[in-house]
Amino acid sequence: MPTEHLFVDGALAAADMARRIAMILGDAVAQRGVAAIALSGGRSPRPVLEALAGAALDWDKVIVTLVDERWVAPDHADSNERLVRETLLQGKAAAARFVPMKNKAVDAYAGQAECEAAFAALPWPLDIVLLGMGEDGHTASLFPGAAELAEGLSTGALTLAVTPPAAPHQRMSMSAGAILASRHIFLQIGGAAKKAVYDRALAGGPVEELPVRLALCQHAVSVEVWISE
Numbered sequence: 001m002p003t004e005h006l007f008v009d010g011a012l013a014a015a016d017m018a019r020r021i022a023m024i025l026g027d028a029v030a031q032r033g034v035a036a037i038a039l040s041g042g043r044s045p046r047p048v049l050e051a052l053a054g055a056a057l058d059w060d061k062v063i064v065t066l067v068d069e070r071w072v073a074p075d076h077a078d079s080n081e082r083l084v085r086e087t088l089l090q091g092k093a094a095a096a097r098f099v100p101m102k103n104k105a106v107d108a109y110a111g112q113a114e115c116e117a118a119f120a121a122l123p124w125p126l127d128i129v130l131l132g133m134g135e136d137g138h139t140a141s142l143f144p145g146a147a148e149l150a151e152g153l154s155t156g157a158l159t160l161a162v163t164p165p166a167a168p169h170q171r172m173s174m175s176a177g178a179i180l181a182s183r184h185i186f187l188q189i190g191g192a193a194k195k196a197v198y199d200r201a202l203a204g205g206p207v208e209e210l211p212v213r214l215a216l217c218q219h220a221v222s223v224e225v226w227i228s229e
């Protein structure tokens with residue numbers, strides 16, 4: 001069962017999550033000399049990343065990467081890299097080392113090997129994987145109904161290329177195995193619609209139906225969920 005942090009307000013939830021992330025990254029730097037976090041994109045993480053940018057950390061010892069990425073140019077409005085650069089990698093936090101998923105390959109499938117090599121060079125286990133969830137129960141870019149979902153849930157690779165069944169852009173995604181190779185999994189759930197999906201996921205059932213179950217219905221890695229109205 002995940003640890004749940006309940007908030008009436010999304011801004012308070014974001015501030016609390018940022019504090020907890022900063023604490024874990026700070027501990028990792030103190031203990032290992034390096035800290036690593038993988039971030040989700042989309043709309044939900046923006047306030048968390050803006051709050052985290054102000055944390056007093058040895059940012060030059062922090063590695064930041066992505067849980068998933070849309071295969072678009074880094075200055076595209078839908079780019080998760082752009083989100084991270086505009087929100088987190090500002091001020092002192094700009095000293096962090098950012099490891100992108102997107103490379104110059106013509107599509108995500110052609111770019112997967114280079115992305116995999118970049119991920120293999122990260123300091124595993126990552127300290128935190130910050131997940132979001134769509135209302136269809138997808139997490140990272142592991143979408144229900146995607147041709148690559150079975151691969152994403154079973155591959156020994158850290159990353160895979162994905163074509164979402166009903167969302168724009170090819171994606172690069174961390175695999176389930178990579179997500180579960182982290183020390184802490186954090187999940188953001190905002191709004192009543194996502195809360196209903198989250199409750200359904202927690203009740204149990206096939207991970208193929210609601211891929212977020214890969215994180216929620218396991219006991220190997222600690223999971224904390226920030227839930228706001």
Ligand SMILES: O=C1O[C@H](COP(=O)(O)O)[C@@H](O)[C@H](O)[C@H]1O
Pocket residue numbers: 040041042043044045067068069070080131132133134139140141167
């Ligand atoms: O496509 C994506 O969607 C999920 C959820 O995004 P949100 O906008 O509803 O917060 C996100 O976790 C994932 O990283 C992103 O690529």
